[in-house]
Amino acid sequence: MNLNYWSWDTFFDALPVVLQGLGITIGLTFASYLFALIFGFLWTFLRRVPNRFIHFIVTWTMEFIRSTPPLVQLFFIYYALPVIPYIGISLHPFACAVLGLGIHFSTYIGEIYRSGIENVDKGQWEASTALNISTWDKWRRIILPQAIPPTIPMLGNYFIIMFKEVPLASTIGVAGIMLLARSYGAENWSYLEPLTIVGIIFLVLSYPSAVLIKKLENRFNKRFDKNQIMKDKGAMQ
Amino acid sequence: MAEPIVTYKDVHKSFGDVEVLKGIDLDIYPAEKVAVIGPSGSGKTTIIRLLMTLEQPTAGDIIVDGRNLWKMEKNGKWIHANENHLRSIRGDIGMVFQHFNLFPHMTILENCMTAPVHVKNEEKSDVKKRSIEMLERVGLGDKLDNYPSQLSGGQKQRVAMARALVMRPKIMLFDEVTSALDPELVGEVLNVIRDIAENDDMAMILVTHEMDFALDIADKVLFLDEGVIAEQGTASEVIEHSENPRVQSFLQRFRG
Amino acid sequence: MIVQLFWLYYAVPMLFGINLGSNWWIGVIAIGLNYGAYLSEVVRSSILSVSQGQYEAATALNMSSFQRMRLIIFPQAVRMMLPEFGNYTIQILKGTSLVSLIGLTDILYYGDVMRSTSLSLSPLIYLTALIFYFILALPLIFLTRKAEKIAKKGVAS
Numbered sequence: 001m002n003l004n005y006w007s008w009d010t011f012f013d014a015l016p017v018v019l020q021g022l023g024i025t026i027g028l029t030f031a032s033y034l035f036a037l038i039f040g041f042l043w044t045f046l047r048r049v050p051n052r053f054i055h056f057i058v059t060w061t062m063e064f065i066r067s068t069p070p071l072v073q074l075f076f077i078y079y080a081l082p083v084i085p086y087i088g089i090s091l092h093p094f095a096c097a098v099l100g101l102g103i104h105f106s107t108y109i110g111e112i113y114r115s116g117i118e119n120v121d122k123g124q125w126e127a128s129t130a131l132n133i134s135t136w137d138k139w140r141r142i143i144l145p146q147a148i149p150p151t152i153p154m155l156g157n158y159f160i161i162m163f164k165e166v167p168l169a170s171t172i173g174v175a176g177i178m179l180l181a182r183s184y185g186a187e188n189w190s191y192l193e194p195l196t197i198v199g200i201i202f203l204v205l206s207y208p209s210a211v212l213i214k215k216l217e218n219r220f221n222k223r224f225d226k227n228q229i230m231k232d233k234g235a236m237q
Numbered sequence: 238m239a240e241p242i243v244t245y246k247d248v249h250k251s252f253g254d255v256e257v258l259k260g261i262d263l264d265i266y267p268a269e270k271v272a273v274i275g276p277s278g279s280g281k282t283t284i285i286r287l288l289m290t291l292e293q294p295t296a297g298d299i300i301v302d303g304r305n306l307w308k309m310e311k312n313g314k315w316i317h318a319n320e321n322h323l324r325s326i327r328g329d330i331g332m333v334f335q336h337f338n339l340f341p342h343m344t345i346l347e348n349c350m351t352a353p354v355h356v357k358n359e360e361k362s363d364v365k366k367r368s369i370e371m372l373e374r375v376g377l378g379d380k381l382d383n384y385p386s387q388l389s390g391g392q393k394q395r396v397a398m399a400r401a402l403v404m405r406p407k408i409m410l411f412d413e414v415t416s417a418l419d420p421e422l423v424g425e426v427l428n429v430i431r432d433i434a435e436n437d438d439m440a441m442i443l444v445t446h447e448m449d450f451a452l453d454i455a456d457k458v459l460f461l462d463e464g465v466i467a468e469q470g471t472a473s474e475v476i477e478h479s480e481n482p483r484v485q486s487f488l489q490r491f492r493g
Numbered sequence: 494m495i496v497q498l499f500w501l502y503y504a505v506p507m508l509f510g511i512n513l514g515s516n517w518w519i520g521v522i523a524i525g526l527n528y529g530a531y532l533s534e535v536v537r538s539s540i541l542s543v544s545q546g547q548y549e550a551a552t553a554l555n556m557s558s559f560q561r562m563r564l565i566i567f568p569q570a571v572r573m574m575l576p577e578f579g580n581y582t583i584q585i586l587k588g589t590s591l592v593s594l595i596g597l598t599d600i601l602y603y604g605d606v607m608r609s610t611s612l613s614l615s616p617l618i619y620l621t622a623l624i625f626y627f628i629l630a631l632p633l634i635f636l637t638r639k640a641e642k643i644a645k646k647g648v649a650s
Contacts, residue, residue, distance in 0.1 A: 067583050067630035068623045069590035072601055076623065079608055080616035167495045171594065178496065191503030198496055291549050320558070327555045338550035342568050351564055352554035404554060 006192065014194040018181050022201065025176035028097055029163045035102030036162070037155075040109030047114065066107040071168050074100040078172040097169035105162050112154050116147035153217035160206050160213065167198070177201055240303070242267045242440050243288065243408060248297035250283055257283050259464035261297070267407070268438045272451035272472070275461035276487055281444045284461070285410040288442070289332045290323050301326050302407070328357070331406035335413045337393040339385040345372065345396045346381040349403045357404070364403070371399040375429050391422030395429050402433070409433070411443040423447070430454070448491055452476050460484050495591055498523040502595045520592035528585050535577040539570040572644045579637030583630050590626070600625050 046058045065073070077100045082090040091099070120143055128138045167178035181198045185191035241264040250258040257280040265271055273281045286292045288299060290306070299306040308315045309322045340348050349368035353359045372378055375395040385393055394414055401409060411430065415423045427450050434441060434454045445451055451458055451472060458475040460468040460483075468481045479485060501519050543566050551561040593602035604622040608615045 063634060064623075064627050067587070067634060068626040069587040069601070071590045071593075072604070072619060072622050072626065075601070075604070075608075076616070076619040079612075080619045083613050084616045164494065164496075170495075178499075182499070185503060191499075195496070195500045195504050199500055202496055289549075289553055291552060324555055324557065327552075330553075332553040334546060334550065334553075336546055338544075338546035340547065340550070340565055340569075342572065352556065355560055355564060356555050356557075401553070 007190070010188070010190050011193040011197070014181070014184050014188075014190075015197055017184050018177050018194055018197045018201070021175055021177040021180040024094070024174060025166055025178070026205075028094065028101075028169055028174060028176060029159075029166050031094075031098045032101035032105065032166070033159055033162055035098055036105040036109045036158075039102060039106030040113055043106060043110030044113040044117070047110075062107040062110065065104060070100060070104040070165060071171065073104055074168060074172055076100075093169070093173040096172055097166075097174050101162065101165060101169070105158060105165075108158055109155065112151050112158070113147070116151040117143065119150065120146045150220055153213055153220055156209075156213040156216060160209055163206055163209075164202065239267055241265055241300075242302055244298075244300040245284075246298040246300070248287065248299060249295045250280070250287060250292060251295045256295075257464055258287075258294075261466060263459070263466065265408075265440055265442065267440055270434050270441045270454055270456045271443070272455035272458045273442065273444045273461055274446070274448065274451060274458060274475075274487075275467075279461040280464045281461050282412055285332070285412055285442055285444060288408070289330055289410055290327055302329060328404070329407040330410065331401035331404050331408070332410040332412065333394070333397050333401055333414050335416050337385070337390070337397045337417075339393055339396055339400075341385050344382050344384055345377065345388070345399075348385070348396060349400045352400070353403055368399070368403050371403050372396070374432070375399045376425070389422060390418045391425045394418065394426045398426075398429055398433070402437075406439060408440045408442070411441065411445070413444050413446065415445070415447060446491070448476060448488065460487070462487075494523065494527045494588060495594070497527060498591055498595060516592070516595050516597050519595060520589070520597055524585060524588050524592075527588070528581055531584075532578070532581055535574055535581070536570070539573040539577075540566060542573060543569045575640035576637050576644055579633055579640050583633050583637070586626065586630055586633070 043058065043062055047055060047062075049055065049058075074096065077091070078093065078096045081096075082088045124142055124146065125138075128142045133142065166176065170176060170178035170182065173179065177198050181194035182191070184194045243263075243265040245261045245263040248258055248261040249256065261284060263284075273284060275281050283292060287294050288301070288306070294307060298308065304326055305315075305318075306323070306326055307318050309318045310316075339345070340351070343351065346365070346368055349371060350361070350364050353364040353367075354361055369378065369381065372381060375398060377392060377395055377399070380388065380392065385396065388396065397414075414430070415426055418426065427447065430441075430443070430450075431454055433439075443451065443455070453472075455472045457469065458472045459466050460475055460479070460481070462483050468475050468479055468484050475484065476488065479488075498520070501523050502516070547565055547569065548561065551565045556564065589599060590601045593599050593605065596602075600622050604618050607618050
């Protein structure tokens with residue numbers, strides 16, 4: 001085994017090994033993202049509770065989760081959760097990763113939902129009240145359908161950001177491409193090729209999705225600009 | 238009569254495939270007050286944006302005070318003007334914009350002072366004195382340290398005029414300066430323009446929708462239609478006695 | 494970023510036969526490259542977001558392009574950049590936790606060492622580590638909020 005130079009033999013030897021983890025990596029991305037999308041709603045609605053104390057607690061809890069490293073949070077869930085007296089639960093590494101990454105990113109997602117809801121025109125709330133629409137229907141039929149679409153490009157961005165953070169899960173033993181690459185490296189004493197494969201896979205997968213998101217974003221921006229122009233015209237007349 | 242201070246010679250301007258100006262010939266004399274009127278999309282604003290060097294003409298020449306604005310002579314050949322050439326002429330011209338374009342990160346006094354101090358390298362204390370005088374003249378002597386965001390639209394536009402005047406231009410351009418204002422604020426801005434027109438001897442070009450105002454102060458009125466000057470003359474000739482049907486229908490819509 | 498970090502750690506010395514010096518420098522380079530890209534995007538987009546009218550007003554006052562950038566465009570762009578810089582500084586702070594994986598002795602590294610000696614204490618250990626990070630981030634959080642307020646004030650006209 002040559003330590004100093006690139007070897008295509010090793011590359012092709014490592015490729016199938018690393019690729020075995022692709023399913024787990026992608027699955028983990030989707031699972032965590034779904035978790036974050038759902039949990040994000042929870043944050044958003046908790047913050048709307050008209051109680052200053054709850055609002056304060058929720059805001060700072062979100063701030064705490066958001067501004068501390070996801071890696072440490074993963075370790076907490078994986079190593080610490082099982083040994084907490086009485087409530088200790090031991091989870092599969094994959095479940096730990098979904099929980100950890102999901103909760104971490106839900107604080108960002110919740111923030112996006114909030115901005116979407118705040119951007120819905122105030123008149124829409126007043127109109128729904130004037131039409132005597134129930135609270136449930138107001139959210140379901142009036143507010144959310146307007147609040148969610150403009151946030152889709154931003155939500156997409158976070159999907160890509162999250163995808164890039166998924167290899168963190170290798171540190172708690174989730175057998176995605178990162179872990180397989182590192183263990184291949186350890187066994188064969190050659191890290192270069194397997195890690196390069198991981199890099200290429202991430203590049204190949206995240207670049208097209210980034211392009212897609214950019215396109216989405218442009219479409220939404222255009223729509224927004226049109227509204228803006230109409231508003232300006234209205235102001236001039 | 239004296240030599241014209243600005244001359245347009247067969248000036249054309251296209252944006253992509255759309256030709257906005259289709260051959261403008263025009264003389265403006267020192268201290269002359271010119272109003273440009275016409276339907277929207279007729280190219281009124283483009284005329285003064287070319288003079289301010291915010292747009293480049295597609296063809297034709299603009300002569301300012303005897304010098305070609307967009308071309309310069311080098312080794313006996315006429316070449317496209319470079320930034321230094323533009324700057325040497327641009328100093329004679331000031332402009333007030335439809336949307337004010339005040340610098341939001343500066344107080345209104347700083348808005349007025351920044352260009353004379355940094356561009357013309359004038360003594361700071363002189364500039365300050367002059368800026369305060371100018372702001373007092375437009376009725377904002379008590380707002381010197383306010384930021385633009387704290388002012389009404391009419392006040393912002395008056396600051397914009399003071400800012401342009403402090404540079405002592407020979408030609409002042411006004412680009413629909415009342416169009417973005419609430420109706421009740423238009424009067425205060427027009428009063429300042431009237432004051433400048435009556436007391437200062439610079440040339441002025443006003444792109445405007447205020448017909449009565451144009452009639453009142455303008456020495457010359459241009460009616461622009463589809464990229465050409467369809468009618469020009471004294472204010473009463475164009476606005477009150479024009480025979481051109483396009484002018485009449487345009488004015489009719491305005492007078493209601 | 495973790496991919497880049499490991500790649501720099503394992504692959505570069507093999508591939509080019511160069512030693513990047515200590516692991517400390519590997520951490521600095523990985524984090525720096527990563528966030529450098531983001532921050533340059535922040536700078537670019539803030540400068541682009543200064544309105545066209547500001548460029549035109551500066552030109553009408555006969556400023557040179559350098560004066561225009563120095564006096565008008567950049568001061569406004571900086572107000573928009575600051576909150577983003579604050580956010581990314583917090584991101585970088587979080588990102589530094591990765592360097593424990595390449596053997597740098599940061600907060601998390603010591604946490605791991607302590608955990609391996611006394612497993613039952615690990616909730617306390619990791620909670621303390623999280624609180625440490627949060628305390629480090631707190632001033633950044635407040636600065637970012639303040640910068641957001643300044644940005645709102647300076648740009649609305």
